[in-house]
Amino acid sequence: MTLVSLANGQQLAVEQQGDVQDQPLIFINGFGSYKEIWTGQLDMLAQLSYHVIRYDFRGQGGSAGDYAQSLDDLGDDLAGLIEKLQLDQPILVGHSMGCSVIWNLRQRYPSLAVKAIVLVDQPPKMINDSEWPYGFVGVNENNWQEKYATKPAVRETLHGFVDRIFRPFSIAQTNAPFSREKGLPLLKSHFRADWRQTACQETSPTLFISAKQSPYYRPGYGAWVAERNAVASQVLIDDCGHDIMAEVPDRFNQTLRHFLLKTRGRREKLGGKS
Structure with missing residues (x-):
């Protein structure tokens, strides 16, 4: 792990894998999560020769500073990380609130080229x-200000994380416990956001990976976007909850791999480096 200093003064804990000349792929965590949640994807991406970047949000995990107060903070950090590492047309893979970080980046940094986007169990409007x-x-317009501040009384997964992911994730969680109270301003920003127009206007290939048994969301939002945007598609994964990539990593990886192989040649067509 390396502590990377961004131009905005933030210092993020970053882990990189693979040749820096290979296609970059950035994983973006959900609310209160850690970069270790993506452990189950590393071997597959190493076999496909990707430059993989994982990081913790400011103030969380191994990163320094205070907790982010809004999605704008995290969008700025993601843009700053791409600039700092000189990543050419990265693929962005976000989970839960990490998808909102991606949409924030796409809305506020339209000139930043992105090769493809993968959005895991998150609709564009909460x-x-x-x-x-x-x-x-x-959650509706009448109760959202009460609901966002209350921890959901549901189990996030159906079966829990597989062991090879649970262990490193638990160590990260023990070393740097997440404070929900400190994260509430960020969560409020997440609940208030409406990214439907951003999602429908996206020009890079976009895949929604949704859990059929998600405790948080009905899984039709990906199809809703796909009806309005030809670059978007949806895949539903059965027998898992919200944390698809950590609960059923093999099936998640099969879906991700198929999408990555379909988009592999697009970087050169856009005029990026081969």
Whole structure:
């Protein structure tokens, strides 16, 4: 692990794997998570020759500083990390709130080239209304300010993490326990955001990977975006909860691998480095 200093003064704990000349792929965590949650993807990506980047959000895990107060903070950090590491057209893979970090980046840094995007179990809008049933279960315009601050009384996974991911994740969690209270301003920013227009206007290939038994979301939002944007598609994975990549990593990896191979030649077509 390396502590990388960004131009905005933030210092992020970053782990890199693979040749820096290979296609870069950045994993972006969800709320309260750690970079170790992506452990199950590393061997597969090493076989495919990707330059893999994992990092902890500011103030969390091994990173320095205070907790982020908004998605803008995390969007700035992601843009700064791409600039600092001189990553050419990275693939972005986000989980849960990490998807909102990606959408924030895409909206606020439109000139930053991205090769492809993978969004894991996260709709582009958290608050349900009469025309949008895909938000966080039980959350609407009338109760969201109460709900976001209350920890959901549900189990996030159906079967738990597999052992090879649970162990490093637990060590990271023990070494740097997450403070939900400190994270509430960020979570409020996440709940208030509406990224539907951003998702529908995305020009890079986009894959939604959704859990059929997600405790948080109905899985139709990916299809909703795909109906409005030809670059988007959805894959549903059965017999797992919210943390798909850590609960059923082999099936998640098969889905991710298929998408990556489909988009592999696009970097050269966009004029990037081969």
